[in-house]
Amino acid sequence: MTTQRYFIELSYDGTNYHGWQTQPNAVAVQEVLNKALSTVLRQPTETLGCGRTDAGVHAKVFFAHFDFEAMNHVPWTLRETNTIIRSLNSILPKDIAIKSIFPVAPEAHARFDATLRSYEYLIHFHKDPFKNGYSWELRDEPDLDLMNEAAAIMMEYKDFSCFSKSNTQVKTNNCKITNAEWILKDGGIAFHISADRFLRNMVRAVVGTLLMVGRNEIEPEAVRTIIESKNRSNAGMSVPAGGLYLTEVRYPFVGER
Template sequence: MRYFIELAYKGTNYHGWQIQPDAKSVQETLNKALSILLKSEIDILGAGRTDAGVHAKQMFAHFDFDSDFDKEKLVHKLNSFLPKDIAVFKIHAVHPEAHARFDATKRTYEYQIHTKKNAFEADDSWQYGLPLRTDLMNDACKILFEYTDFECFSKTNSDVNTFNCSIQEAFWQQSEDKLLFTISADRFLRNMVRAIVGTMINIGLEKVSLDDFRKIIESKDRSQAGFSVPAHGLYLTKIEYPYIK
């Protein structure tokens, strides 16, 4: 039988989602906890990979187990067993062919910036104090909808078959000393959101024009795009599936 596990984690203490040699990962931590509690070797497969230091307010992964079990009781046991920076919300029974990665229809990320020093947000949001033209940054968001190939924002030497992504929404919001970027797509490339944010920071500084932004995308060259903003401001916030409400 196949199950989806729905969870959240703070990525500060982990070397990303994916199992890494000689480094602590969220996937490995969950594998160990499930294997101990279910008394069987469990290997979960996530909806995607988050880099070291990136957080997830909602993540899904699937695993197989031969028999049924009390899902609510296992959620309670997992939350007692796991470290405080990983929280399990729910376990869903799904059809045997359901796939956490390939069946996701929409993924949403947020990037959080605080513009004044804040002792309580230093690890969870990026501090950036220079004034930014958010109107120009939102104009750049509209340009993203004109394209599907985003190789220019992908980590170099990425092992992917296509650089095409269908961006469904992208916008900036500012409230007092907080700046929030939200972006949704069917899929994302490695480092894509952090590279988009870094490039848009340069647009907000008026170092890069909107015409330049189009040329960057059309170049398909990562070196033409902006810097990659720090990981600790990035959050995977939502993943959608046709069979999970």
């Protein structure tokens, strides 16, 4: 028997899921994907994802890896791969879509080998039934210039304990943010942020804190005090999950897809 590791690229609407990671008493994307892969590949198949998204968060791009074991297996041909993708998409629910599957080295790791992750948070200002659950509706428009001033300050720091969900078991709360900015988009605004890694609930807490700046509740420089406090209770509220999207995950061995 030989084993080949594969990366699988997918996207999903997180509305009906309790996040990516399989857990008891709640439906998660990973659980649904593992079941579909096990059915199509005709062997128990477990995936490991590039990270974990919170309940209700969407992923325009998401990667996971899995191992396939067979007698004298060689990587699937393009035709075989396309057949597997079509089979998976035919049995998966409409809110999960497989984009690609490709072979990688045995040691390749969807989580630990990722060098950059990017998120987008969407906000709109007028009632729109087609944005409900996919963008957060606010009544008053915040000051983008002030929020961008505060966002730039964040890139001077590494320890973001103040934005992390409590009682998370991680070795470090350090992250290297390489981009953080607000832009006008589709009649509303969008926050873009990229980093080598993110803490649990971090982006939603960052957005809530920057909105405090945009509403003139605190000065941009107050973000320094909040970050340096390393205390979650000093940061802003965690904004609703429906406006948040994972938009990019980069690997040194995966080109533009």
